[in-house]
Amino acid sequence: MRDDKRYLALRGDSAAEWPRFSCVRTVKDDGAKYFGPFPSSPVVRTAKDFVEKRYGIRECKSECPCEEDHKHCLADVIRTCSAPCLGRISQDEYRARFEEACEFLAGHRPGVLSEVEAEMREAAEKGKYETAARLRDTLFALKEMTKAHFVRTPPEMRRRNVEQGLKELAEAVGLKEPPHWIECCDISNLFGTHSVASLVVARDGMPDKRYYRHFRIKTIKGADDPRSMAEVVRRRFTHDATPGAKPLGLQKPDLFICDGGITQLRATRAALAELGIDDVPTVGLAERQEEIVFDDGRENLLLPRDSEALFVCTRLRDEAHRFAITYHRHLRDKDLRDRLRDEKRT
Numbered sequence: 001m002r003d004d005k006r007y008l009a010l011r012g013d014s015a016a017e018w019p020r021f022s023c024v025r026t027v028k029d030d031g032a033k034y035f036g037p038f039p040s041s042p043v044v045r046t047a048k049d050f051v052e053k054r055y056g057i058r059e060c061k062s063e064c065p066c067e068e069d070h071k072h073c074l075a076d077v078i079r080t081c082s083a084p085c086l087g088r089i090s091q092d093e094y095r096a097r098f099e100e101a102c103e104f105l106a107g108h109r110p111g112v113l114s115e116v117e118a119e120m121r122e123a124a125e126k127g128k129y130e131t132a133a134r135l136r137d138t139l140f141a142l143k144e145m146t147k148a149h150f151v152r153t154p155p156e157m158r159r160r161n162v163e164q165g166l167k168e169l170a171e172a173v174g175l176k177e178p179p180h181w182i183e184c185c186d187i188s189n190l191f192g193t194h195s196v197a198s199l200v201v202a203r204d205g206m207p208d209k210r211y212y213r214h215f216r217i218k219t220i221k222g223a224d225d226p227r228s229m230a231e232v233v234r235r236r237f238t239h240d241a242t243p244g245a246k247p248l249g250l251q252k253p254d255l256f257i258c259d260g261g262i263t264q265l266r267a268t269r270a271a272l273a274e275l276g277i278d279d280v281p282t283v284g285l286a287e288r289q290e291e292i293v294f295d296d297g298r299e300n301l302l303l304p305r306d307s308e309a310l311f312v313c314t315r316l317r318d319e320a321h322r323f324a325i326t327y328h329r330h331l332r333d334k335d336l337r338d339r340l341r342d343e344k345r346t
Contacts, residue, residue, distance in 0.1 A: 182256075
């Protein structure tokens, strides 16, 4: 947000005879359907790949695909394209598929996400962990893509929005003044394997990657997010976990957000109590309804969807998700490479 970089968006060429999707960095008023832009390019590319395969949308760049184009195309061979170039689908049926794909990208087909999640769990239950991991990453990208779209605004307006969000957040959680330093922690694992955590920092509402941390969970076996969260909190406030990052030192956050519900929040506060830390305001952020969770007798708080305070929280939580999944993917890929190398040796 400090330069003039154009983020990636997904463009649906609805005026074309045979519509297709493309990744673009400029959103124009040309009658096409745009989804985004989004700060994460992999999110956009993953979503494009998913809708093309699921709905049979062509990826060739021809204005009007013909049999000649098919000679140089593999999409039909691996059964991801409905092959309009060969006349295997009518124009009306193809356009209906395209419109359904657009509805999904606009967030109006939540059932599709449930189907992908079910496929992921089924793959994991069958021991197909690489497939399950790919589906998990796809599911994360699709959730990001189908959320409220990232809208680019001038830097001065963004700053005003963030300042307003911090004021609203302070009032919502009962802080005396807007939080200057916010930390957010997220746990990531694939059905209990390669359990990791991320800790991200926002200063004056803006993510500061210099202070990011990742953790490999050491003392907990399997998928136990509350106890994993407690381990991370203990390590965060006793020593730094990531070599090369700027040290956090004795810096205490003005607000600590743990990704999850009441169990994660209670585990976090218990860990802080063990360390004798009682002056760090702590809340949970439940993903299902994006509600702020308390454990001091107050009812959970559901902020308005257009609230700047909610935007500050969810943006930081999403950044924690991204950072945790990136580290999880790194460990998973390293493990796979090591296994392949061992197999070659034997």
